[in-house]
Amino acid sequence: MLTNGHDNSPSKYITLVSSDGFEFVVLREAAMISPTIKGMLRGQFAEAITGRCQFPEVSGVILEKVVEYFHFWYKNRDKEDVPDMDIPVELCLELLVAADYFGLDSKLLPTTFYKTTQESVVLTFSLAFFALQNKHEIPYSMG
Amino acid sequence: MADEPSLPTLPPPLATSSAVMSFLGDRRKRARGMNTPSSLSTSSDPAVFSSDDDPALDNYVYGRRKKRYVGTWYDQHPASSDSADSAMGDDMRPPLPKPPKRQFRRQLDSGVYLGLEVSTDTDESFDLEPRAAKLPLSAKPPLLQSVARTRLSLEEVEAQRIIQSCVDTGKEEVDLSDLRLQSIANGILEPLSELTPIPTIAKDVAFEQKDPSIKLFLGNNSLRQFPLAILGIEYLTVLSLRANCLTEIPPAIALLKNLQTLNVAQNSLRFLPAELLDLMKKGGPLCSFQFHPNPFYQPQELSYCRWGAADYEERTFSPNSEVEVESIWTGITTTLQARTPVQFSDSARRICSDFCFPPENTPVREQLVQEDFWEVAVPKDAASRSLTQGPDPVMSRRGPPSLFEVALRAAMRAPELDELSSLLVDEGIPPHLPAAVDRAVQIHRMGGQTCCVCQRRMLSPVTEWIEFREVQRTSVKLIERGGTRTEVEQSTRMAANWVPFVRRGCSWNCIPYKAREPPSSEERTRLLVMPVS
Structure with missing residues (x-):
């Protein structure tokens, strides 16, 4: 998982784990548009070494959509007139919070990467997610 | 068996029972080998077959209808004893499951649309779009209850009457000023987009249907929001919103490609949309524009x-x-x-x-x-x-x-x-x-x-x-x-x-x-x- 065989370069893929234990294997390059994930994978954190990021605040349904967006972005990053990604209405508000949490903001477009300190931001939104999920029982069933 | 493609296993209670196998085997008209009982199910249309449940002569005296079965044979349940199967006896067959009784109750989505008695074209609260699924977050009742606009205000009714008479007579000047309108429902203004002038019919003049040039005067009202239905009136040439309480002009105003006169004076505008510049360029349509006084932002240094x-x-x-x-x-x-x-x-x-x-x-x-x-x-x-x-x-x-x-x-x-x-x-x-x-x-x-x-x-x-x-x-x-x-x-x-x-x-x-x-x-x-x- 850590390296891809012969050399010591990190694996092309990383694993994102949701609160309910679903694991998503994502192309590292695609996931790096999120400043939050980028921050987690930098330096000598456990996440950076194992390539495995736990998101105890994000449910599997939402993380699945976020992962879908990562690949949607990666596939269309050089294209013009990209069609909208399909998002069910009932997920939109949680995805808004998730977009805020992952830093997938409009100010950030594919050609730009920002160096921001995300740690404090992550903390704030962890609390937000916690509140959101405890308050309302979200009627999802997966798997 | 070897030359036939193998099929998925059949449902257990009937398919594996030898009773059914022999039941079908005897019913077949053309023998294609007794070992290939599944050929009926390879057809794309559901197979239809009939059965003679009891071929005894007594049954044919008054004319008798054969039972028809549609679908794959293994979904059918051998109904009753017939001569072919009678040898095996009724007691060998599995008991028939009783079909559930249909309940007499209303089907919610019956596909029948019952129209409302009141006319709906003036009522903006009537929502043609199907209501989508509820948002999952709404566990508690929302704080803000949107007030359903079921009734038009007196001023709006008056505006509606004026518009209707303009549409009926083909009059292009629609004067809704001084009506003390606080807001105007989209449904009221929408008929204006279909207004067509009555062409002049005179001797020696070629009959010609010309594009309308609609003039809409909404001055001296108390509008707080730009009425969006205005943007749908393609042939609007004059728009006066003088002396209202508008705080913003929507960017979509650039859709009014035929607008020649625009009056937004005496409002609470702090800025105008840059999209308006599309109408204010060389060769553009706009030739008269009133915008003062308004509390516009001012530059600090001149x-x-x-x-x-x-x-x-x-x-x-x-x-x-x-x-x-x-x-x-x-x-x-x-x-x-x-x-x-x-x-x-x-x-x-x-x-x-x-x-x-x-x-x-x-x-x-x-x-x-x-x-x-x-x-x-x-x-x-x-x-x-x-x-x-x-x-x-x-x-x-x-x-x-x-x-x-x-x-x-x-x-x-x-x-x-x-x-x-x-x-x-x-x-x-x-x-x-x-x-x-x-x-x-x-x-x-x-x-x-x-x-x-x-x-x-x-x-x-x-x-x-x-x-x-x-x-x-x-x-x-x-x-x-x-x-x-x-x-x-x-x-x-x-x-x-x-x-x-x-x-x-x-x-x-x-x-x-x-x-x-x-x-x-x-x-x-x-x-x-x-x-x-």
């Missing part, structure tokens, strides 16, 4: 250097096609004088730059600082290629929108737009999110907004700046002399003050172009705009 202004206009925005002037044209044009710094924010409307616009409900006329055209102040933490090199309309058009934007667009399909932000009011959820959703709903209601640099649709503008422009009345004459055509242009200033036009961008890439280097001191003095007298 002496100002315009170095780089042309570069900025040319390089920031994708080229705007100018309409060819044929021989004579008189209309409204504008000249860029100055611009403010850019207000950078993120999607959730948290401001990240030093410069920010004053809060919305300040009664006094605000003065805004200006920024030179050779400078663009960017937030400290933004280190991007394009922020230093200037925008590239082609580059910024690439790539998908952000997830935030995508989610906002999905949210706009929700039926409860009014209550959307209240669903996000909860402890722990960042307080700026509801504000961002509110703003998106507002933009969505105003007919959408496009980014001024890359022309993409957006619901969460993240850059915003104001251009101060001088509004002029210009007349252009084309003079042909010896084969060469020369344009003679004459402009007269319409107002002493500059008028602010707001520009909005969809990403931090969509910002003003920065002139390469500051001007030399001689050029600076040459291009200095002196205070307006």
Whole structure:
């Protein structure tokens, strides 16, 4: 998982784990548009070494959509007139919070990467997610 | 068995029982080998077969209908004893499952549509769109209950009567002024988009159906919101919104391509949309424009250097096609004088730059600082290629929108737009999110907004700046002399003050172009705009 065989370069893929234990294997390059994930994978954190990021605040349904967006972005990053990604209405508000949490903001477009300190931001939104999920029982069933 | 494709295993209770196998085998007309009982099920249409349950002669005396079975044989249950099977005896067959009794109750989605008795074309609360699934967050009742508009106010009824009479008689001047209208439902104005004048029928005049030129007067009312149905009236030529309480003109006003006269004087406007400039260019339709008095933003300094202004206009925005002037044209044009710094924010409307616009409900006329055209102040933490090199309309058009934007667009399909932000009011959820959703709903209601640099649709503008422009009345004459055509242009200033036009961008890439280097001191003095007298 850590390296891809012969050399010591990190694996092309990383694993994102949701609160309910679903694991998503994502192309590292695609996931790096999120400043939050980028921050987690930098330096000598456990996440950076194992390539495995736990998101105890994000449910599997939402993380699945976020992962879908990562690949949607990666596939269309050089294209013009990209069609909208399909998002069910009932997920939109949680995805808004998730977009805020992952830093997938409009100010950030594919050609730009920002160096921001995300740690404090992550903390704030962890609390937000916690509140959101405890308050309302979200009627999802997966798997 | 070997040459036939093997089929999936059959359902256990019937398929494996030898009783069924023999039941079918005897029923077959053409023998294709006793070992291939499944050939019936390979057909794409459901097989139809009949059965003679009891071929005893007594049964045929009064005529007898055969039972027909549709579908695969193994879904059928051998119904009763017949001669072929009688040898095995009824007791060998599995008991038939009883079909569930149909209950006598209403089918909710019957497909029958019951029309309402009242006419629905004036009632905007009637929602033709199907109600989408409820948002999962609405565990508690929403804080804000949207008031269902079931009844029109007296003023609106009066307006409706006037409009109806105009539509009936084909009258193009629709005068709704002095009605004390507070708001006007979309349904009331919509008939106007179908108004057609009655053509003059006279002797020796060719019958001609001409395009209408609708004139709508809404002056001296108390409108707080620009009535959006106006944007649907394609042949609107005169629009007067004088003396209302409008705070914003929607960017979609550029849809009114035939608008010749616009009056927005005596409102509470602080700026105009930059999209209005589409109508105010050389060869454009607008030839009369009243906009004073309004509490417009004012520039702080009046002496100002315009170095780089042309570069900025040319390089920031994708080229705007100018309409060819044929021989004579008189209309409204504008000249860029100055611009403010850019207000950078993120999607959730948290401001990240030093410069920010004053809060919305300040009664006094605000003065805004200006920024030179050779400078663009960017937030400290933004280190991007394009922020230093200037925008590239082609580059910024690439790539998908952000997830935030995508989610906002999905949210706009929700039926409860009014209550959307209240669903996000909860402890722990960042307080700026509801504000961002509110703003998106507002933009969505105003007919959408496009980014001024890359022309993409957006619901969460993240850059915003104001251009101060001088509004002029210009007349252009084309003079042909010896084969060469020369344009003679004459402009007269319409107002002493500059008028602010707001520009909005969809990403931090969509910002003003920065002139390469500051001007030399001689050029600076040459291009200095002196205070307006």
